[in-house]
Amino acid sequence: MSPADNEKLDQVFSAIREEAEKRRKAFREAPVPKIHIGMATCGIASGALETKKAFEETLAERNIEALIHPVGCIGHCYAEPVVIIDHPDSGFPPIFYHEVTAGKAKMLVKLFLEEGDPRFEHILGATVENDLIPSVMEFSRFNQEKRVVMEKCGYIDPEDIYDYIAEGGYSMLVKVLQLTPDKIIKEVRNSGLRGRGGAGFPTGKKWELAMHAEGQIKIVICNADEGDPGAYMDRTILESNPHQVLEGMAICAYAVGANKAVVYIRAEYPLAVKIVTKAIQQAKELGLLGKGILSSTFDLEIDVFRGSGAFVCGEETALIRSIEGYRGMPRHRPPYPVEKGLWGHPTVINNVKTLASVPPILENGATWFRGIGTENSPGTAIFSVVGNVVHAGLVEIPMGVTLRTLIFDICGGILNKKKFRAVQIGGPSGGCLPADLLDTPIDFDSLTEAGAMMGSGGMVVMDEDTCMVDVARYFLDFTQKESCGKCTFCRIGTHHLLRILERLTKGEGQDKDLEQLESLSEDIKTGSLCGLGKTAPNPALTSLKYFRDEYEAHVKEKRCPALMCRSLIAYYFDLDLCARGCDACATCCPVEAVFTTSNRKKGVDQELCVKCGECMVACPPEYDAVRKVSPSNLVPVVERAPEKK
Amino acid sequence: MPKLLVDNKEIEVKEGTTLLQACLDNGIYIPNLCYLESMDDPSASCRMCFVEIEGEEKPITSCTVTVKDDMVVKTDTLSVRRLHRTAFRLLLSVHHVDCKNCHVNKKCELQRIAKYLEVGLKPKHLEQHLKEPDIDQDHPFLDYYPNRCVLCGKCIHICRKKHGQSVLTFAKRGFDTVISSYGKNDVSSLACEKCVVCVDICPVGALILKEAQE
Numbered sequence A: 001m002s003p004a005d006n007e008k009l010d011q012v013f014s015a016i017r018e019e020a021e022k023r024r025k026a027f028r029e030a031p032v033p034k035i036h037i038g039m040a041t042c043g044i045a046s047g048a049l050e051t052k053k054a055f056e057e058t059l060a061e062r063n064i065e066a067l068i069h070p071v072g073c074i075g076h077c078y079a080e081p082v083v084i085i086d087h088p089d090s091g092f093p094p095i096f097y098h099e100v101t102a103g104k105a106k107m108l109v110k111l112f113l114e115e116g117d118p119r120f121e122h123i124l125g126a127t128v129e130n131d132l133i134p135s136v137m138e139f140s141r142f143n144q145e146k147r148v149v150m151e152k153c154g155y156i157d158p159e160d161i162y163d164y165i166a167e168g169g170y171s172m173l174v175k176v177l178q179l180t181p182d183k184i185i186k187e188v189r190n191s192g193l194r195g196r197g198g199a200g201f202p203t204g205k206k207w208e209l210a211m212h213a214e215g216q217i218k219i220v221i222c223n224a225d226e227g228d229p230g231a232y233m234d235r236t237i238l239e240s241n242p243h244q245v246l247e248g249m250a251i252c253a254y255a256v257g258a259n260k261a262v263v264y265i266r267a268e269y270p271l272a273v274k275i276v277t278k279a280i281q282q283a284k285e286l287g288l289l290g291k292g293i294l295s296s297t298f299d300l301e302i303d304v305f306r307g308s309g310a311f312v313c314g315e316e317t318a319l320i321r322s323i324e325g326y327r328g329m330p331r332h333r334p335p336y337p338v339e340k341g342l343w344g345h346p347t348v349i350n351n352v353k354t355l356a357s358v359p360p361i362l363e364n365g366a367t368w369f370r371g372i373g374t375e376n377s378p379g380t381a382i383f384s385v386v387g388n389v390v391h392a393g394l395v396e397i398p399m400g401v402t403l404r405t406l407i408f409d410i411c412g413g414i415l416n417k418k419k420f421r422a423v424q425i426g427g428p429s430g431g432c433l434p435a436d437l438l439d440t441p442i443d444f445d446s447l448t449e450a451g452a453m454m455g456s457g458g459m460v461v462m463d464e465d466t467c468m469v470d471v472a473r474y475f476l477d478f479t480q481k482e483s484c485g486k487c488t489f490c491r492i493g494t495h496h497l498l499r500i501l502e503r504l505t506k507g508e509g510q511d512k513d514l515e516q517l518e519s520l521s522e523d524i525k526t527g528s529l530c531g532l533g534k535t536a537p538n539p540a541l542t543s544l545k546y547f548r549d550e551y552e553a554h555v556k557e558k559r560c561p562a563l564m565c566r567s568l569i570a571y572y573f574d575l576d577l578c579a580r581g582c583d584a585c586a587t588c589c590p591v592e593a594v595f596t597t598s599n600r601k602k603g604v605d606q607e608l609c610v611k612c613g614e615c616m617v618a619c620p621p622e623y624d625a626v627r628k629v630s631p632s633n634l635v636p637v638v639e640r641a642p643e644k645k
Numbered sequence B: 001m002p003k004l005l006v007d008n009k010e011i012e013v014k015e016g017t018t019l020l021q022a023c024l025d026n027g028i029y030i031p032n033l034c035y036l037e038s039m040d041d042p043s044a045s046c047r048m049c050f051v052e053i054e055g056e057e058k059p060i061t062s063c064t065v066t067v068k069d070d071m072v073v074k075t076d077t078l079s080v081r082r083l084h085r086t087a088f089r090l091l092l093s094v095h096h097v098d099c100k101n102c103h104v105n106k107k108c109e110l111q112r113i114a115k116y117l118e119v120g121l122k123p124k125h126l127e128q129h130l131k132e133p134d135i136d137q138d139h140p141f142l143d144y145y146p147n148r149c150v151l152c153g154k155c156i157h158i159c160r161k162k163h164g165q166s167v168l169t170f171a172k173r174g175f176d177t178v179i180s181s182y183g184k185n186d187v188s189s190l191a192c193e194k195c196v197v198c199v200d201i202c203p204v205g206a207l208i209l210k211e212a213q214e
């Protein structure tokens, strides 16, 4: 491109940027309080819509002027709905409030906006350092994170493109349009960025292959299929800052020479679909996408494709088949999509987080990015940390932080003061790691070495009450159902693995089952066609490796050490603790298995009991008389149940 | 023309041939169920035709490899055999073995592979899991036996090749995957009455013309 064009480019973009800054200034300087409400799916699920309505209604009722600013998600799910109130007249800095229900919203309008009392008991912290209120940055859930991809998530309105532009958005697209493609690819290569979709393939290399691939037409696909159970990193990013992903896609498209791009989002993410569709529309209206982007000669059309929610459609070749209108079944690679992808054209497929990492890399430089994380895994990792952990949610940390730091420091450790049992990383393709591997650094290579996998960001923390055999069974049940059915090892092999695991949890396991589990798993890993089958045995293999004693207890003693497998446990009441005349357990038992003993305490009719554990929940804590044992034949017989008439 | 060494035998084949085809053409058998020379893209789904190639870390399906000069290939190493046998046993674990009453008895590809691999047709290692019902009679002209089918996909491919669009398709997912058909209700538009390509190509007798059974 000639410099004259560059001048024009800068000029066109400056006008857009000025408009964005003008709007931002008007918002900031408006002499009224601002209420920022987290309105991504997680917030909405916790009641953010009701919270917003309560703010609106109470403001109107009390005739208070304030601006409501819907924003995305900051990732602190344990605290949803999250609200930031910026009320300069009160003399306080902007404040983070957690769990702001509709009732709390009403109260905050009255007491804080009207009377200036910030209600300290509901505060998470101030957004900035100050003398009045401790800042959230004193909280390790905030200060040990490193935000690169999610820096703007939860602070900008995802449905307003000017909000993103005012934060410097799209300026990297403008910059790259003035560079040659190989310069851009070199920068991405130098940054060491590796794909965040799971396999960690070097992004620069992928782009380079696509740039050199033969073909008039090239395509970029953003993979937002996100099928791992319990993982929602990509959804949150798309719902909180869609333009950063679109900007990354546009940069990629320009670099590899593509004029067509697709965002592949699962249909179960309706809000993400809506927000991304709107974002594309807004970007087109401003000339940041579409024909002749910012008066240059570069064209890019981005479409949204809604996937039907099959896990296997996250696999790149199946994803391509599914866009082409076929059954989502993976194909043999090579040819890789960069040579022969969608409709046969060279195609770059990158994960949402990979693409969203690109604008910050270009803005701050490859060296800056390499300064974050580890030598072989530069940058940050985003996990959705869920399960038995205190501060669940999305966490963005520099690669290389240990699992211990992430789980115990940043996420506050295990809920209810229980002991840690295992952490499952990488979703159904990943593995379960035990306590002695908690000092493993989180990076592509260390996790793979430990038998787990970086995956795309799912992390489930499990406490001492978790049965590892049952966890393996759960994941195999998932992969087995989500197998496309194409190849022998995955279709039939995972089914046998599941059956064996089911037998174990029912106490029907045999000695040879463990060996068969192992040898069949090895063969499935080597023999399967695609990544789904190749990794499906991982949860079984790792739990077998690290928790073999639990498996053996299930087989040899018919005992479930975590007291979770229903077939292997029994409930009874400790009569020293059971309160005479109390009926709490009996009234909630769904099968009338609780009977009254001759001294008016309670007993369990083992024949009727379905081991649902409702009695344990119902027993008042001051008695705490319900006990569980495994194997079930250890249950003491206190008194026989009376004959039922 | 590339020359390669397979099990210490030198063979010379046309450029662009798949390794599996090259071996089969030269009298070297590798177990296979889903491969058809006429497919542009090998489906590579039966996972039977594993071989070891010098320089490759792991066994690899020979239908997905194009021959190269000086390739050194082994078709019967321990690890290759282990995969052959496991894949075969998996297939048999869902196969209703009833050869006496099967119309492809003695012509069945599974019988051939069993003999070749020296694996009994009634495997002891894995539990048998059969689908219900044993026969799908939905199609006006064809009966389908899910517990014979190995889901190689040849029937779908050949139907599409002959008619431009396949009447047959994969249906359901995971372990429940079966072959199903389209357009059954409009019998007049079905070419099936006079066409038996799918029946002929099925390696295991999972498809059969209704009238042939009567």
Ligand SMILES: Cc1cc2nc3c(=O)[nH]c(=O)nc-3n(C[C@H](O)[C@H](O)[C@H](O)COP(=O)(O)O)c2cc1C
Pocket: A194, A195, A196, A197, A198, A199, A200, A201, A203, A223, A224, A225, A226, A227, A228, A311, A312, A313, A314, A315, A316, A317, A349, A350, A351, A352, A354, A355, A456, A530, A531, A532
């Ligand atoms: C069963 C299976 C599911 C996958 N699901 C996803 C997914 O949901 N999102 C994703 O980005 N990649 C997924 N992948 C990985 C993709 O095939 C592909 O490697 C990735 O999108 C490449 O992007 P990256 O280079 O940015 O990591 C999956 C792979 C397999 C085998």
